[in-house]
Amino acid sequence: MKVSGFSFIKDALKYDYPVVEAITSILPICDEFVVAVGQSTDETLNLIRQIDKKKIKIIETQWDESLREGGRVLAVETDKALAQIAEDSDWAFYIQGDEVVHEKYLDTIYQSMLRYKDDFKVDGLLFNYLHFYGSYDYVGSSSNWYSHEIRVIRNDKSIYSYRDAQGFRKGNNQKLCVKSVDAYVYHYGWVKDPRKMQKKQETFHKYWHDDNWLDEHVAKAREFNYEKHVRQLRLFDGEHPAVMKKRIAEKNWQFDFDISRNKTGFKDRLKKWLAGFGIVLGYKNYKTGRC
Numbered sequence: 001m002k003v004s005g006f007s008f009i010k011d012a013l014k015y016d017y018p019v020v021e022a023i024t025s026i027l028p029i030c031d032e033f034v035v036a037v038g039q040s041t042d043e044t045l046n047l048i049r050q051i052d053k054k055k056i057k058i059i060e061t062q063w064d065e066s067l068r069e070g071g072r073v074l075a076v077e078t079d080k081a082l083a084q085i086a087e088d089s090d091w092a093f094y095i096q097g098d099e100v101v102h103e104k105y106l107d108t109i110y111q112s113m114l115r116y117k118d119d120f121k122v123d124g125l126l127f128n129y130l131h132f133y134g135s136y137d138y139v140g141s142s143s144n145w146y147s148h149e150i151r152v153i154r155n156d157k158s159i160y161s162y163r164d165a166q167g168f169r170k171g172n173n174q175k176l177c178v179k180s181v182d183a184y185v186y187h188y189g190w191v192k193d194p195r196k197m198q199k200k201q202e203t204f205h206k207y208w209h210d211d212n213w214l215d216e217h218v219a220k221a222r223e224f225n226y227e228k229h230v231r232q233l234r235l236f237d238g239e240h241p242a243v244m245k246k247r248i249a250e251k252n253w254q255f256d257f258d259i260s261r262n263k264t265g266f267k268d269r270l271k272k273w274l275a276g277f278g279i280v281l282g283y284k285n286y287k288t289g290r291c
Contacts, residue, residue, distance in 0.1 A: 002031050003029060004030060004032050004089040004155070005026055005030035005032070005033035005092075005094075006033065006035070006081040006084075006085055006092055007033075007034075007081060007095050007096060008036040008038065008061075008077035008078055008097075008165075009036075009037055009044060010037070010040050011041055012097060013043055014041060014199070015192070015199060015204075017098055018100060019047070021243040021247060022096065023056075024243050025100045025241055026106070027051075027052060027055060028106055029093070030055065032056075033055050034057045034081045036077050036078075036081040045058070068208070068210060070163055071165065071208050072207075073207050074207065075160075078161035082094075091153070092154075092155055093109075093152050096189075098189035099187050100243060101184075101185060101186070101241065102186065105184065108181060109183050112181045113125070119291070120154070121291040122177060123159065123170065123178060123291075124159075124176050124178045126179065126181065126288065127150070127185045128147065129184065129187055130185070130236070132186065132188050133230060134191065134226040134255035134257060136236070138233040138235060138236060139233065139235075139236045142231040144231070148180075149185070149285070150168050150176060150285075158171045166285070169285070176287065177287045177288075178286045178287065178288060180288065190226075192224075194223035197223075197226075202220070205218055226255055
């Protein structure tokens, strides 16, 4: 079995992306790893070059700054990397620059890829998610966080990145048929120094919205106000991936949240009530069950 990893990145240092940790977290079960590195204003290209010269394949890209609706440019960059994976790979393992997989899940993931390698009705593998927020001590617990997403896909040229690169579809906008894998993706996109998070907010929203929207909805500030934008959090009582230990030890900001102040809205209460009857509402960009 052959596995290709793939990702995209731009301005990783400027916006404090743990992209090295992201790539190295899944590199042990990848035979190669393709990274689309967008033209950056920092040393992102050199950063990626230093990871693993034997496995890493870099393609240098130019982001289309005119794509300012729905985060489409992110999907375009994802597809550029996906198009360059080896023709003879069975699976493609996607990881974004702020996502990390704990080493304890690697064998489970690999065994799942082996199990479904020759079952061509299965298009991919579905992962659980933990979304860290504010600091490495808290996880988002409200219903607005997506709980699952596809991160392993079959090497099928009809599969493409969907919308803002959150997931995948194939052919004529068909959802992928996937199998769940008992593994989590640790999403650290909302854990940054508040100054860098503010810079990211002011910059990256332009890939979804026009200038008028940015002026109205993105506050100009020195630091991002994490507490202002949070609804519900819970304390994280697990262990972070080994590749994240150094970064976490070096964090230099403080975020404390009183979880007794969690705000449980009607939507959250309704979803919890329906879940008791086996009814799950919310975003679902895939098909599960019998493939």
